[in-house]
Amino acid sequence: MSRQPIELVPLEFIKPLPMHFSVIGHEENLMLRADMTRIESKGLYNIDPILLRIMTPQEIEDCKAQYPLVHYEIVDGHQRFEAAGELGWRQIRAIVISCSREEAYAINYKKNRARGKVDPMRESVYFKHLNEDAQLTQDKIADMFGLSQGRVAQILKRTKITKEARHEIITTVIMGKPLSGRHLEIIGSVAEEKQVELVDAIIEGQLNRTEAERAKEAVDKGLPKEEVIKAAKAPTPPVGEIEIAELTCPQCGLSFKIFHADDGKHKLKKG
Secondary structure, three states: OOOOOOEEEEHHHEEOOOOOOEOOOHHHHHHHHHHHHHHHHOOOOOOOOEEEEEOOHHHHHHOOOOOOOOOEEEEEOHHHHHHHHHOOOOEEEEEEEOOOHHHHHHHHHHHHHHHOOEOHHHHHHHHHHHHHHOOOOHHHHHHHHOOOHHHHHHHHHHHHOOHHHHHHHHHHHHOOOOOOHHHHHHHHOOOHHHHHHHHHHHHHHOOOHHHHHHHHHHHHOOOOHHHHHHHHHOOOOOOOEEEEEEEEOOOOOOEEEEEEEOOOOEEEEEO
């Protein structure tokens, strides 16, 4: 299969996807711009090409007021495109393909997921779009992206986060410390009126996912924020065991004891 040609495309001919999934930290963003600045200083634009799709005539017409010269939409490479614009580049290396916008969303999501650079909130919005607008079942979404149905259900929980709580979450992105998808799932599982309180505790206490689970339990009990953080940071108590049964094998005569542990699991030991 022959490689697709790389073109130099004027930035003014390009627009971003209505929604994309890439997210990079503040330091990575600075490094990208520094690399592109060095490339430009040598009179080169030899960065990895971005991926573009050819827009339909109707799509071009619909966005002409904002993008009067647009012909292409970014499939992959939003961060590079944004950096090029900030650096004053007039053109950028690109590979142009033919695909629908829906196909572009799927490609963008898969590429950023492979890099481990997916914005967890946008991920949930995308899955909700596939589930409600595209009428895909959770099983079908799972098959599309190599996930379990249970994982898709967990991701969809993030869409239950209220507007007020999302506003608080944005502050962590600005600080370069965005919350993980698991954090968002924990926040989405608490009552709406308690979500902002939980978000504040997670941010102020810099709680990891395990601590966030404990914080959720403390918020559910109505504890003040200081107590929520304290409860979340408390060390995990050692697991205790309670004997619940003793059995004897009728054939060999060996005796066994069954214990119930604090972690909810049963353990079998020889007597």
